[in-house]
Amino acid sequence: MAFELTQELIDKIQTLIEENNDQELQTHLEEYHHADIAEVLDELSLDDATYIIRLLGSDQTSEVLMEMDDDDREKILGNLNAKEIAEEIEEMDTDDAADIISELSEDIKTQVISNIKDKEHAENIVELLKYDEDSAGGLMAKELIKVNENWSVTGCMTEMRNQAENVTRVHSIYVVDNKGKLKGRLSLKDLITAPSKAEIGDVYIRNVDYVDVHTPGDEVARVMQKYDLEAIPVVDEFGRLVGRITVDDILDFIKEEAEKDYQMAAGISEDVEADSTIWQLTRARLPWLILGLFGGLGAVYVMQGFDSALEKYEILFFFTPLIAAMAGNVGVQSSAIIVQGLANDSVKDSLVKRLLKEVSLSIINGTALGLLVIGFGVITSMAFLVSITIAISILSVIIMAALIGTFVPIILNKRGIDPAIATGPFITTSNDILGILAYFYIAKLILNF
Structure with a gap:
């Protein structure tokens, strides 16, 4: 039967803790899988969660700790002394133990390692701590x-x-x-x-x-x-x-890597969660928001350079969000596909061949969207040259955005920079500015202002 975390269960466990009914509490929790117990601890106060960790045997709680959220686990370990942490560590495989110890402060880390009774286990953990956590050495376990x-x-x-x-x-x-x-x-x-x-x-x-x-x-x-x-x-x-x-x-x-890439693509520069502090969330989000602000100011500056055209053809102003949206969306689509391909090692074509493929795809999509715009212009009695201007602009910015969305991630990857950064506000902002700039220059050529 699937485990279901209910308020009734939480209330019962809290009551047993308040009554110091250790025997019944222990018997009750032994019925559950360690992952279920971890889910229960996430809903308890820090003191109650620590109480249960101390009550149950380390052979069980070591598994529970590994299933817990990193922040919650860190808080519970902060309530334990070095000897108690060492007892939990002794029951873990070396890779899990190294992950836990790496989260501790340097002085606590030294104390915990010195309290591990199995010296071979301790030496193996120390060896793993020498490697980068995202390398094979940092991921491996010594048990085999x-x-x-x-x-x-x-x-x-x-x-x-x-x-x-x-x-x-x-x-x-x-x-x-x-x-x-x-x-x-x-x-x-x-x-x-x-x-x-x-x-x-x-x-x-x-x-x-x-x-x-x-x-x-x-x-x-x-x-x-x-x-x-x-x-x-x-x-x-x-x-x-x-x-x-x-x-x-x-x-x-x-x-973990997928979560980091997803956050980076959304313009979050640090690994944060919903329950992170306001300062942590601000620090993670603000840099990209500042980039977006400067991008928006850049777009305003571009439009100011064509103020006379907007006075004569004010309808052009109303289509700037459409042009910017098309440029940003296509850029993100192209970069997302390339980033995924780089992660899966499926991008094997030459750069020129890849760019030609994107240009061909962009021409097809841009032409289809341009024809829809012309059709919209006919229905709404829009000036034909204005419709042509918008249609050609859409085609042009789609091609440009696709090239940037393809080219930038590949270049970043070759330079050892995480290409996931290219799927976020970086691509969107740059394409917005360049798209609007291309839009008004095309309008200038066609409408002759």
Whole structure:
């Protein structure tokens, strides 16, 4: 039965907390999945949420903490001392543990690591903290199953049982040599059916996809998507196996990147949420709003240069929003498609070929829209030359906006700048100004003012 968070449930939990009825509270919460408990904690006060974290065992609450919103988790951890945080960390896989510790202040971080009883676990976490969080090294976990190519099948089975105690899910079995270098992967079926005295080197699969610790996260995602992998091994600069990335880790990364790109496309320069502070929201939104303001002032300045034309053909003024909207919309459409293609590594054509394709598409769309404008002019008895002016202007700004929307993201990407910035107010504002400028120059040529 699907979990449903109701006010009745929240009230019951709050009552049990107020009555200090720990036994019934613990029994009640043990019925729920850790993701459901995280949803409950999000609705409780900070003190009540901390109370439950302290009440339940770390083997359960460590999973709950990972399901919580980052800000809420940070507040709860702020209510725990270093020893209590360390107890939660000890129950987590190294990749999750590193993510949690990276959110702590430097002094608390040092205290937590020193309170972790399993020193090997602590060393692995410290190693992961050295890597960029968006690289393969920052995404990987140290928990995995690896066997030596020189082991016998019987010895391999024994060693695998020992290693499996520290691994939550066994996605793959990796094969290494005496120096720890990745050699391949081992099929469980081949292992079970192989003669007990056979060596692993005789039965493992030598073809294995892998990434190194410095591979960017988006490239890891591309490789895993392309080859439909549930997990991928990670090697260091010397080819030694140092960790593995599972599909759930890369999905979290993709989700975070998609959220960042969506916000950037909407003109939000920082990673914020609905419950962020007013200062954080202002700091994230204001820069792009200032850009939009200057863009609008630029458009006003352009129109002022044609004030005499507006006096003679005042109808031109009423079509400026249409021209600006067409330029902005087409620019965003073109840039969005290119940004998506760059993210999926599907933009393989040459720049010239891509631009020619956009021009062809723009001519078709611009011609269709221009004919509709001329038809509108006939119905409303608009002067024919004015209708032609607007139709040609629409065609021109669509072509121009499509070229800018295509060209800018590709150039930004080649220079190592996130192309998602091109789908936001940057493209819209620039196309608005250039579109209005083109509109009045075309009007000047056709209407001869």
